[in-house]
Amino acid sequence: MSDKHILKGSLQAIILQLLTEQDRMYGYEITQKVKQLTANELHLTEGALYPALHKLESEGFLEAEVEVVENRVRKYYKLTSEGKTEAANKALALLESFRQITQLLQIKPL
């Protein structure tokens, strides 16, 4: 499994977590924030980010608002009340998975 696959599986949790820290964000801002927080290690591709955002929106975890910024329309995403609960659940589930994987990887051969 490549780093890309691990990231794809965690993408929704990452988006929800970023939105708990910041009230609202737009797509490009999310990609930049991930780059910044991981010191340019992780790159979210647009082809993965937007489908994930739209899926979270269709599931009712995110709501969108639009406004005009610098001669263009910008779509901001923010967490709904269900999204806040989902963010906490997803973060916990992801941390638990990482804890289990870490434990598994630390097994020393006999």
Place this chain on the structure above:
Amino acid sequence: MKLTKEQIAEIKGWISKKGFTEIDLQYEILDHMVCAMEELLEKKPSLTLREAFDQVHAGFGIFGFLSVEESMQKNLSRQIWARFKKELKNLFFTDDFILVALVAAILYFTAQVLAQHAAYWFIFLSLLSFFGNGWYLLKSQKMTLKQAWRYKYVKVLNEVGFGLYIPMQILIQFQMRLLALPVSYQLGILGSLAFVFIIYSLACTRVARWAFEHYGAHYLRYGQL
């Protein structure tokens, strides 16, 4: 480097040529492209606008914007189906279901009479048409609670009429075969088919109403900007 209104309009044209149909996706992608291109042109000022566009577009992968649009369409159909299932489920737990059952029972007994006297179908269909027209008249007016209930009753009756139409057509198509069956069997087949179509038609109407309101509000917000 900030892009001008004219440059943004040019980029919008290039994005439109890629065949986008969803307005909100067009705007979202445009904003993303402009942000990324502004950053790229800041780092490499020698690039032309088109070169910057092509470089940022390449970041979307080999399928370009297509994968994003496909996912958006998948989400839309997922939303519609989820709503349809929800409405179907709700129908069994609301007063609409009782109303449908009541109307279906009345129709069942009416059908028993009609089965014996074919000429009464004319009166029956005329009444259905009358209620159907009444529904359109009531729809265009503001209603009191009593009127609203009547509207609901007429609406359900109209949908029941629509639900009966298709089974009736099936019945006519297979008339020869069905006529060999006892009347109670024929009514049973008609009743079962009608029930399925009534529930289906009620769920479809509700989903359509929800979709018009939901997506109407969704897209209208762009018109206000």
